[in-house]
Amino acid sequence: MRLPKLSRVLAALAATTMAAFGAVAVEATPASAAVRNVCYNTSQAGPFASYANQAASIWNNATANINMAQCGSNLMIYYTYGGGSYAQRTSLGNGRVVIDYYQAQQYSPLRIMTHEIGHILGLPDNYNGNCAILMSGGSAGTSCTNPYPSSGEAAAVDRNFSSFARTAATSGVFADSWPAPAAVGAAR
Incomplete structure (x- = not known):
C-alpha cells in the first residue's frame, strides 16, 4: 500500500524533527508491506545537506x-x-555519497545527489545520455537538471527493497558518473 504524498512528506518532517532531538521515528507498516527505512546523515554534507534532503524526498515520493x-x-x-562525485555502497541502503563541489558548479547538484543516492538504492550507471534517465548521470550534459528517477528506475528500487536477499551482491564503488570538472584555480 502506498501512502499519499502528503502523508509521506509529513512523516518525513516528523522523523527529521524527532531526529534533531535524538529520537528515531520508524513508520509502522503492515507485516505484508516491504517498506524499509534508509537512514541518512548530512552532518558532513556542508552546502549539500539541503540537496540530500530534497533527494530523499524525491526517492520517497517515487517509490513505495x-x-x-x-x-x-x-x-x-x-x-x-575535486576528485569527482561518487557513491560507495557497502550493502543495499548503506554506504556513503561524496559530492564534488566543483562538479556541482557545472552540473545540477540535486541531480548529482539523487543519482548518487540511486546507487546506494541499488541502481547502476546508464551512460545513454538521456536526460529523462536519472542514472545516465553526467552523460546527459550540463544542461540536464532532471533530478527525478524514471518509472523504470523507481520500480527497480522497489524490487531491490522488496527482498534483502541480494545485498551481498550489491556492494561497490560507483565513480566516474560525471565527467571531470573544467580546470579550476588552485585547490583549497
Whole structure:
C-alpha cells in the first residue's frame, strides 16, 4: 500500500524533527508491506545537506518500498573539493555519497545527489545520455537538471527493497558518473 504524498512528506518532517532531538521515528507498516527505512546523515554534507534532503524526498515520493529519513548513519553524505562525485555502497541502503563541489558548479547538484543516492538504492550507471534517465548521470550534459528517477528506475528500487536477499551482491564503488570538472584555480 502506498501512502499519499502528503502523508509521506509529513512523516518525513516528523522523523527529521524527532531526529534533531535524538529520537528515531520508524513508520509502522503492515507485516505484508516491504517498506524499509534508509537512514541518512548530512552532518558532513556542508552546502549539500539541503540537496540530500530534497533527494530523499524525491526517492520517497517515487517509490513505495523505502522511507528515507535523517534517522541515523546508514547512509553518510559528504562533500569534497575535486576528485569527482561518487557513491560507495557497502550493502543495499548503506554506504556513503561524496559530492564534488566543483562538479556541482557545472552540473545540477540535486541531480548529482539523487543519482548518487540511486546507487546506494541499488541502481547502476546508464551512460545513454538521456536526460529523462536519472542514472545516465553526467552523460546527459550540463544542461540536464532532471533530478527525478524514471518509472523504470523507481520500480527497480522497489524490487531491490522488496527482498534483502541480494545485498551481498550489491556492494561497490560507483565513480566516474560525471565527467571531470573544467580546470579550476588552485585547490583549497
